[in-house]
Amino acid sequence: MSVIAEENVRGGSVFKEINADDEDSQPTEIESLCMNCYQNGMTRILLTKIPFFKEIIVSSFTCPNCSWSNTEIQSAGRIQDQGITYTLNVKSKQDMNREVVKADSATTRIPELDFEIPPYTQKGSLSTIEGLLDRAVAGLEQDQPLRNETAPEVAVKISEFIDKLKKLKEGESGFTLVIDDPSGNSFVENPFAPQTDEALSVCNYTRTPQQDAQLGIKAEDEEEEEKPINDIDSMRNEVLTFNTNCPECNAPASTNMKLVQIPHFKEVIIMATNCDDCGHRTNEVKSGGATEELGTKITLHLTDVSDMSRDLLKSETCSILIPELEFELGMAAVGGKFTTLEGLLKDIKDLIVSKNPFTCGDSSTSDRTEKLKLFGQKIDKVRGIKLLKKSITTVLSGSSYSLSVLTTVSDVWN
Known part of the structure; x- marks a missing residue:
């Protein structure tokens, strides 16, 4: 080190x-x-x-x-802010070819067989669902000769279980695959991207103190000391800077943070990171207020190019839906932002088309790359309001925080 x-x-x-x-x-x-x-x-x-x-x-x-x-x-990647759980209903042979990134901290479960691979029992891997089953079968078969000599009854039961796993791999029956990773670095492919995958559900969650201790973030018995902030007014006029690592190249970088009061709305925390090594720049908005009892859903119909310049505030738990493009972006896919509608669409295009790792290298396929390229062209047409033969509808909704709702400043004024 x-x-x-x-x-x-x-x-x-x-x-x-x-x-x-x-x-x-x-x-x-x-x-x-x-x-x-x-x-x-x-x-x-x-x-x-x-x-x-x-x-x-x-x-x-x-x-x-x-x-x-x-x-x-x-x-050596950074641990994400939240853990993640993928639940996939495997229904066909094609689903077995889905690519899976499984971190060593992830737990893999198949509820139908009451089968579980605990965390840290396997090294992290980039494979397919079929590859995960093959790896599980190989691990169980490894010690079968020894079990046949020392514990024949156990060996027979494990052989029966191995047969069940092989039948699942052949696609003889459907099953549910659950990957729970508290580090947030695991991933299950959506072959229908950018459209919604009805067979796959993704859930982000806050880690427990035990999971933090398991990841080595802090000791299990460590108590967080809450320091009261007595001078909020001074914080509003001060830009705080702290050291961090760049999310792209992992080089040392600095993050600036400022508490801002948005007129007629709420207090928010704006965070900006700038990396001098690779030039990566990012900004994020987090809620500075309390949690509201109800979420909010806002539907915006784009009818003129001036709609692209609407200011908006979006939090981490806001989901985005564009019905005309059959596109849905779940919460936490794009962090909290204070930008314009055009800027949000540009970030969506960069996330799905330009920065998608499965469109480059060995993981890419010509059909997938072409489909995402066409989607990027549709996003560009929406940004230029060239699809106005029928109006484009943007639906933004949040379920937890008041800030998890995307709202336009012009709507706030009215």
């Missing part, structure tokens, strides 16, 4: 793109002790990036004395 610390001090990006011509992307070699023969061997460490799986640490050890070797991959 001294290599990481040294890079952070210099202010550079620790995780480099793999490039044979770049010396910085070459592995670091460290002489280390072999745990097999207790003589010195060589460990090679590479800090790199994989699309969507973010930053990883690849380590490989070889011993020239006893020829023992070992390789390992560890996730």
Whole structure:
């Protein structure tokens, strides 16, 4: 970890793109002790990036004395603000080809078989649903010869269970797959994107103190000290700055935060991050007020190009629906923002088309890339109000916070 610390001090990006011509992307070699023969061997460490799986640490050890070797991959991506649960109803053979990013902190369950893979029992992987079942079968079959000798009754029951898993893999019957990841870094593919996938439900949740302790964020018995804020007025006139890591390149960056009172609305916290290393810039709006008893749903019909310049305030728990494009964006997909309607549509296009990791590299397919490209063109037409043969409807709704509703400032004035 001294290599990481040294890079952070210099202010550079620790995780480099793999490039044979770049010396910085070459592995670091460290002489280390072999745990097999207790003589010195060589460990090679590479800090790199994989699309969507973010930053990883690849380590490989070889011993020239006893020829023992070992390789390992560890996730080095940041832990998300919320945990996430994916629930998928697998109904057909095509569903078995859905790509899945499973972090090592994720729990995998199949309720119909009362089957569960606990967290940290498998390394993180980028696979398909069929690959997850194959991996589970291989793990159960690994010790079957030993069980046949020591516990024949247990071996018979496990063999029957393996047969059930193989039948699920062949698509003989439907089942439910649940992936619960408190780190928020797991993912299940939606092959119908940008349309809604009715077979897949996604739920974000707040981690428990036990889950925070399991992820190493803070000790389980740690008590948070609430410091009273006595001078709110002084905070409104002050921009607070704190150090963080860039969400794109993980290099050290700074985040500015300011408490703002929006006229005729509420107090909000505006946060902006700027990375000098890769140039990434982002801004986010969080609620500074209390939770309202009722959510709000706002429907806006776009009839003129001037509608694109409407100011709006959107929080993390706001969902967006455009019926004419058969498009729905769930809550937490795009963070809280204070922008215009055109700016929101641009962010949606960047999220789905430009920054979608499954449209590049080995994960991409020509059909998927073409479909998302056509959707991006439709978004551009909406931004230019070129689809006004019939008006475009934007529905924005929130369920928890008053700020989780997207609202236009012009509507507030009226």
